[in-house]
Amino acid sequence: MNERLQKVLSQAGVASRRASEQLIAEGRVTVNGKTVREMGVKADLAVDDIRVDGRRIKGPQRHRYILLNKPAGYVTTRSDPQRRRTVLDLLRGVREYVYPVGRLDYDTEGLLLLTNDGDLAARLTHPRHGVERTYEARVAGMPDERAIERLRIGIPLDGRRTLPAEAMLLNAGRRDKDGVVRLTIREGRNRQVRRMLEAVGHPVQSLRRTRIGPISDRQLKPGAWRELTSDEVRRLSRLATAAERPRTP
Numbered sequence: 001m002n003e004r005l006q007k008v009l010s011q012a013g014v015a016s017r018r019a020s021e022q023l024i025a026e027g028r029v030t031v032n033g034k035t036v037r038e039m040g041v042k043a044d045l046a047v048d049d050i051r052v053d054g055r056r057i058k059g060p061q062r063h064r065y066i067l068l069n070k071p072a073g074y075v076t077t078r079s080d081p082q083r084r085r086t087v088l089d090l091l092r093g094v095r096e097y098v099y100p101v102g103r104l105d106y107d108t109e110g111l112l113l114l115t116n117d118g119d120l121a122a123r124l125t126h127p128r129h130g131v132e133r134t135y136e137a138r139v140a141g142m143p144d145e146r147a148i149e150r151l152r153i154g155i156p157l158d159g160r161r162t163l164p165a166e167a168m169l170l171n172a173g174r175r176d177k178d179g180v181v182r183l184t185i186r187e188g189r190n191r192q193v194r195r196m197l198e199a200v201g202h203p204v205q206s207l208r209r210t211r212i213g214p215i216s217d218r219q220l221k222p223g224a225w226r227e228l229t230s231d232e233v234r235r236l237s238r239l240a241t242a243a244e245r246p247r248t249p
Helices: 005-011 017-025 118-125 145-153 192-199 230-244
Strands: 029-031 050-052 065-070 099-101 109-115 133-139 166-169 179-185 204-212 225-227
Touching: 005 017, 005 029, 005 050, 005 118, 017 029, 017 118, 065 230, 099 118, 109 118, 118 230, 133 192, 145 166, 145 179, 145 192, 179 192, 192 204
Parallel strands: 109 204
Antiparallel strands: 029 050, 065 109, 065 225, 099 109, 133 179, 133 204, 166 179
16 A cells, blocks of 8 residues: 555654654655655555665564663664764664664663654654653752752753753752752753753763653663563553643643
């Protein structure tokens, strides 16, 4: 059945729909030997020869849902032009074409989802869905209550205030030199957590993501990964579906 090319790529587990559109725009997709750059082109995976970077796309594989505890020093992408280590280097034994859902900075540690379920990945990463992500940051100096309240209310970044966030100083009342801040945000601007904390005068020394929506795992060691349980997949799917429903006045 003919469908829009970006939908075909997403359903085949190549990338999310938005990422598939980027692949098309970059001229990396061919249909029957012809490079496609327009978004309106339709194709049928059962009939047409569809390739990404010269690699022929096959029918949908079984869906994989992987939770990785990313260490610092890895880039969140399938390949890197600078030849740095990527998160795919940590997924030994995974043969399916999985890709990261969202990003973690090179120096940031913590939980990262990877999947070949393009529809779910698109719903989880779309800004309107506001999927919560929780981080713990060790920062320079000890933030006071005013700094924590500013994080909660929102910080102007690039001329636009961040959405209200949950913020807590985890080592309040101690005589520590540096603070440990737990921050939960519902958007994913570039280096947002680092920039928010720098804006209140407490640059990040180390940063770790500890939760993605309902998913957390304190027992997962850095560099290790596991499959999501069927219950975790259902909870993620319900979260993304609920976010799509229009709000009643």
